[in-house]
Amino acid sequence: MIGVMGAGAFGTALAISLASKTDVILWSRDAQNADHMQNTRENRKRLPNVALPAKITISADTDALHSADQILLAVPMQQLSTIAKMHRTILSDKDLIACCKGVDLQTGKGPVGMLQQIFPTSHPSILTGPSFAADIARGLPTALTLANADPDTALRLQPILSTDTLRLYISHDVIGAELGGGLKNIMAIACGATIGAGMGESARAAIITRGFAELRRFALAQGAQADTLIGLSGFGDLVLTCTSDKSRNYRFGQTLAKDATWSSDETVEGVTTARAVAKTAANQGIDMPITKAIVAVIEHKITVKDAIDALLARPLKKE
Ligand SMILES: NC(=O)C1=CN([C@@H]2O[C@H](COP(=O)(O)OP(=O)(O)OC[C@H]3O[C@@H](n4cnc5c(N)ncnc54)[C@H](O)[C@@H]3O)[C@@H](O)[C@H]2O)C=CC1
Numbered sequence: 001m002i003g004v005m006g007a008g009a010f011g012t013a014l015a016i017s018l019a020s021k022t023d024v025i026l027w028s029r030d031a032q033n034a035d036h037m038q039n040t041r042e043n044r045k046r047l048p049n050v051a052l053p054a055k056i057t058i059s060a061d062t063d064a065l066h067s068a069d070q071i072l073l074a075v076p077m078q079q080l081s082t083i084a085k086m087h088r089t090i091l092s093d094k095d096l097i098a099c100c101k102g103v104d105l106q107t108g109k110g111p112v113g114m115l116q117q118i119f120p121t122s123h124p125s126i127l128t129g130p131s132f133a134a135d136i137a138r139g140l141p142t143a144l145t146l147a148n149a150d151p152d153t154a155l156r157l158q159p160i161l162s163t164d165t166l167r168l169y170i171s172h173d174v175i176g177a178e179l180g181g182g183l184k185n186i187m188a189i190a191c192g193a194t195i196g197a198g199m200g201e202s203a204r205a206a207i208i209t210r211g212f213a214e215l216r217r218f219a220l221a222q223g224a225q226a227d228t229l230i231g232l233s234g235f236g237d238l239v240l241t242c243t244s245d246k247s248r249n250y251r252f253g254q255t256l257a258k259d260a261t262w263s264s265d266e267t268v269e270g271v272t273t274a275r276a277v278a279k280t281a282a283n284q285g286i287d288m289p290i291t292k293a294i295v296a297v298i299e300h301k302i303t304v305k306d307a308i309d310a311l312l313a314r315p316l317k318k319e
Pocket residue numbers: 006007008009010011029046074075076077079082083099100101102131132133134265266267269
């Protein structure tokens with residue numbers, strides 16, 4: 001049995017895919033929501049019109065997770081430490097697989113770094129890469145990276161977490177996988193803002209490419225391997241998220257360009273990740289012009305138009 005904590009879009013989609021081969025407990029913090037999903041067999045709020053297979057039990061009772069050997073944590077990055085500490089006892093002897101993308105604002109840690117701090121003797125994994133929850137839930141083909149520093153754990157978990165439509169590649173570069181998935185959301189906001197401001201697709205391609213250079217510079221400085229960054233969890237996810245209206249980060253960027261209000265309660269990881277990364281970059285003297293511009297726009301210090309003008313006015317340089 002596999003447990004999934006977080007009954008949002010991603011947790012529900014992963015539960016649906018895994019239920020094609022095993023029993024799944026999908027845990028929601030909200031008892032009313034859990035009952036509603038259990039009875040209607042649908043996550044109407046986050047994944048409407050997709051039926052929840054019979055092999056999924058939705059529950060708000062943490063004890064239901066006792067018989068799970070693996071627990072996937074599909075909650076927003078900034079909530080990961082709270083939820084892990086709150087459920088420390090039940091999580092302590094399980095395979096933990098972080099499914100969130102981002103950097104913690106308080107500590108600057110990624111999801112695995114955060115779990116390692118709370119569970120010092122564990123070998124947590126991260127599951128990340130290009131995938132929209134709606135695609136996974138509908139059984140469309142998806143390829144993701146499962147990163148774990150311990151080769152034996154990665155090899156053991158790969159077949160357990162792969163399904164006929166969810167193909168997992170393993171990596172031992174946890175930092176690279178964490179940072180590729182985290183930083184692509186900043187660039188997706190920038191691309192949404194670029195398109196939203198009417199700058200066109202050529203400008204977006206420039207942001208994707210220069211955004212990748214920025215992501216790479218930051219990630220290598222933290223110890224990531226270059227190969228990981230051009231894989232699914234880096235380049236793959238960057239391309240998907242920077243070019244699709246299905247991305248919440250991309251749509252959030254479009255909203256910024258229109259000076260409109262983001263009224264949805266959907267998770268937009270790039271906002272806090274941009275702040276966290278800008279803080280570390282400033283401390284380490286790493287040049288992150290796109291990230292800095294996004295933070296300034298989010299904090300209403302400059303407009304999207306000002307940000308684009310400032311990026312264009314930077315001194316000419318070698319690529
Ligand atoms: N939606 C997608 O297509 C994908 C999402 N992800 C990642 O998955 C993570 C979760 O995102 P989504 O599920 O899409 O967001 P969502 O907004 O649909 O759902 C988040 C869920 O976390 C729960 N939650 C929030 N705070 C909590 C807490 N303190 N304790 C327990 N539960 C809590 C919420 O109730 C909600 O069910 C994010 O880091 C996101 O980047 C990754 C790949 C694809």
